[in-house]
Amino acid sequence: MRNPLSSAILAGLVALGSFTPVLAQNREFNVGIARVSSGTIIPVAASTEEGDDTLYLDPGKSRSASLLSTEDVYDANGNLAIPEGSEVRGTFKPVKGGLKFVADSIRVRGRSYPLQASTKVIRDEKDPREYGAGAIAGDAALGAAGGALIGALTGGVSLGGTLAGAAVGAGVGNVTAPQVVVVSPSNPVELRVQSPFTVRN
Numbered sequence: 001m002r003n004p005l006s007s008a009i010l011a012g013l014v015a016l017g018s019f020t021p022v023l024a025q026n027r028e029f030n031v032g033i034a035r036v037s038s039g040t041i042i043p044v045a046a047s048t049e050e051g052d053d054t055l056y057l058d059p060g061k062s063r064s065a066s067l068l069s070t071e072d073v074y075d076a077n078g079n080l081a082i083p084e085g086s087e088v089r090g091t092f093k094p095v096k097g098g099l100k101f102v103a104d105s106i107r108v109r110g111r112s113y114p115l116q117a118s119t120k121v122i123r124d125e126k127d128p129r130e131y132g133a134g135a136i137a138g139d140a141a142l143g144a145a146g147g148a149l150i151g152a153l154t155g156g157v158s159l160g161g162t163l164a165g166a167a168v169g170a171g172v173g174n175v176t177a178p179q180v181v182v183v184s185p186s187n188p189v190e191l192r193v194q195s196p197f198t199v200r201n
Contacts, residue, residue: 032201034081036073036193042117043070043188044088044101054184059099059124063092067101070188081199082108088115088191092181098124099181103191108199116195122181130177 044067046055057063066089073082090103103117183189 033198034075034079034201035077035196035198036075036081037196038193040073040075040081040193042073042082042088042106042191042193044068044119044191045070045188046183046185048185054182056127056129057092057099057181057183059179059181060094062094065090065092065101065183067183067191079201082106088117090115090117092122092183095121098122101183101189101191109201111200113197113199115193115197117191117193119189119191122183122189124179124181126177127180128182 046053047066047068055065066087069082069084069086069088072080072084075081087107088103089105089107090101092099092101098121100121101119103115105112106115107113
């Protein structure tokens with residue numbers, strides 16, 4: 001049975017503001033705080049602001065970069081932790097098969113926080129700028145011109161020689177295109193948090 005005197009003293013302390021229940025203290029402490037746990041995924045992509053566009057990166061070189069989160073990220077309690085468009089800073093680092101983006105900070109609502117997070121390997125590929133439709137058409141035109149020139153020098157221009165030159169020219173771009181890692185605004189990569197951190201709302 002609760003002691004009437006103890007209850008009366010406790011009620012008096014609360015009324016005077018000298019005592020705050022523990023539950024109320026916890027609620028006050030958590031206001032405006034979001035906790036991002038290890039393993040949280042932050043989708044990020046290249047920025048399209050200020051003229052930036054798709055990144056074409058040399059898989060053999062490190063490069064500092066800023067990416068943007070592409071969707072809202074919530075903590076385990078449903079609090080909005082990282083709004084879409086938050087800036088993530090870090091470095092693309094060479095690894096076997098391509099590059100890995102290793103983040104070191106994130107800017108949320110105008111405040112910067114240390115961040116330990118990284119992506120999986122972003123695979124390198126033939127530079128699409130070298131074998132896209134426009135590049136192939138240009139190479140084919142050069143090849144056709146070369147075929148016609150050779151024909152002229154050897155005594156005659158033939159349709160077959162011109163077409164053969166065009167085919168060779170079209171194939172050159174695909175063969176000689178360098179390997180690059182492509183990071184585009186329309187194709188986000190997953191950044192996995194490795195160490196928990198707290199942000200203010």
